[in-house]
């Protein structure tokens with residue numbers, strides 16, 4: 001579904017080139033919720049943004065549903081991106097547009113018909129439980145409601161992939177739970193493949209089938225959550241393991 005082949009990213013900074021990501025190869029399977037974990041500055045967001053080419057890698061190739069995004073023309077890339085929705089920690093809503101207009105924006109970009117757009121916006125707002133907020137502005141919403149609008153907008157064009165960059169990091173624990181269950185629903189009901197960057201171990205434990213551990217731009221290990229056959233090797237993997245071993249690993253792993 002998503003295959004990264006030796007993708008690397010070097011930023012040019014006033015102090016000289018800075019390698020944010022060493023060559024990384026990984027595969028996200030269709031229907032999975034795939035976590036990317038790591039400490040601040042490990043390169044998580046860079047890796048995620050490479051998956052829809054919001055960030056162009058300095059080396060390597062990005063395959064989404066078999067198509068090499070790095071080889072597409074700007075126009076073909078815009079079209080390929082309709083299959084990939086994205087949400088962010090700070091929501092990135094347009095403050096001068098209403099909730100309905102924010103969601104409709106994604107449909108305008110995809111050149112959907114006006115009548116279809118209005119029907120789809122209503123459907124999406126109902127689905128995220130915000131039909132009564134259609135005419136409100138983002139400033140009138142709570143953080144959780146803003147993230148629901150962002151989710152509705154990200155799903156407007158029925159993407160097959162949803163990229164989530166720290167989607168619950170700005171939310172309180174209760175709101176976090178409701179957004180996580182919405183993301184789980186999107187994965188289970190609509191079979192949308194989800195990639196989620198997080199520094200919250202609980203998010204990984206609750207949601208992910210598999211998680212990649214990044215350290216200083218290196219992919220140090222991939223943890224198959226719940227289907228593990230060996231204990232983790234990386235420090236972060238061990239942390240995850242220590243926190244709730246019985247929920248994450250089968251007894252044969254726990255007993256060595």
Ligand SMILES: Nc1ncnc2c1ncn2[C@@H]1O[C@H](COP(=O)(O)OP(=O)(O)OP(=O)(O)O)[C@@H](O)[C@H]1O
Pocket residue numbers: 011012013018020038039040041042043044045046047199
């Ligand atoms: N545009 C840029 N120019 C220069 N350096 C950058 C740029 N974007 C990111 N970096 C650097 O690349 C490294 C990786 O950044 P990235 O945002 O991917 O990390 P992260 O793991 O998502 O961190 P955080 O959890 O703090 O968001 C960091 O050291 C960051 O400062």
